[in-house]
Amino acid sequence: MSDTLTSPEAPTTGSRRWLPVLLRQPPFRRYWSAQTVSLFGDQISALALPLLAVLGTGAGPAEMGYLTAATLLPNLLFSLIAGAWLDRYPHKRRVMILADLGRGVLLAAIPIAYLFGFLALEQLYVVAFLTGTLAVLFEVAHSALFVSLVPRKDYVDANALVNGSRAMSFVAGPSVGGLLVQVLGAPVALLADVLSYLLSALFLGRLRPTEPAPVGPTDESERGFGLAAGLRFVARSRILRATVLGTTTLNLFNYMFAALFVLYASTELELSPGLLGLVIGTGSVGALLGAVITGRLVRRFGVGRTLVLSFVLFPAPLMLVPLAGGPTPLLLAALVTAEFLSGLGVMMLDITAGSVQTATIPERLLGRVTGVKRTINYGIRPVGALLGGTLGTVLDVRSTLWIATVGALAGVLWVLPKPIRGLRDLPERED
Structure with a gap:
């Protein structure tokens, strides 16, 4: 029997009443x-x-750019192909489980190599690229599983719960990660992520969803199967086109920032791994707050205005990072404030943009349109990482962080015009 959310709701008595x-x-x-x-x-x-x-x-600035790019490059290379294939493949959940297991094995190889003394930067590049490739398969398949489990009216609430988990991981993950790195070393700390992939595969293995029917190769309504159908849909949809271009612009500059942030904080600001993890974790309380309040903001101000606000609130506070300096308390206050407000903004953006886009895409095109979005949106990230590493070497790290934080604000220009700004509720599914 398949798992759906149309069955009678579980009793709310006892310990589940608060859920x-x-x-x-x-x-x-x-x-x-x-x-x-x-x-x-x-x-x-x-x-x-x-x-x-x-x-x-x-590793220096250029090598950090290469490492970030190696993780993200598969989005540019494989998202379209993965989307086209997964629209035809009937077992998306199975793909997600295999991707989890594969990523766990790849990450486990790093502490093994470290233990035997042959760990090299080139191995980190390879592992980053392969885990990024499996992440593409997982995330493209994920969109079909989401619509199989969640009714359309609950998209915002479901995205808020998932992104609430992401916010909690932002709070606890870096703090625990920084502590594990400081006490046990970075290679051993990676074993925690290996365990998380195994547990994720276990939970997914217990699901029996009714997945969207695969597209038949002879279906006349699906001409342009491969790549063209998804590209045409994104190009013709005013809503999807605006949100994709806006997030792509933001991601280009944000990943210039991301490629250099750890290097800047650990070398120029001289933060220890434990303190760096604590700063990121403490600041990410804002992400948790964003997951909690976004649904209320959408209901009060509309999904369009909330989405526009999130395009500003995500990148603007990060200007405090290149501004940070002076006594340690003042330095930490600037970094925590930047992380807190930016985390609030990114959760609002993830929830609203994700819900709007999911509501817009027909189920039969989910894989292909998701592949197109990831190719454009995620494919720009390694470009940003490489650009950040290059500018950090040619100019300096702090100047590059200024360019990245100011440039990211340009993403809001794509979503200011109608119909995005005028959306009160989720848009109707387009065809």
């Missing part, structure tokens, strides 16, 4: 648990892997 409605449903609860544990582990790796490159292999 949100969606989490009282076993199918969504398993899906959410898989996302939560994986996101937590990812935050540990997001700190441990670059710190391992900096402290373990002596």
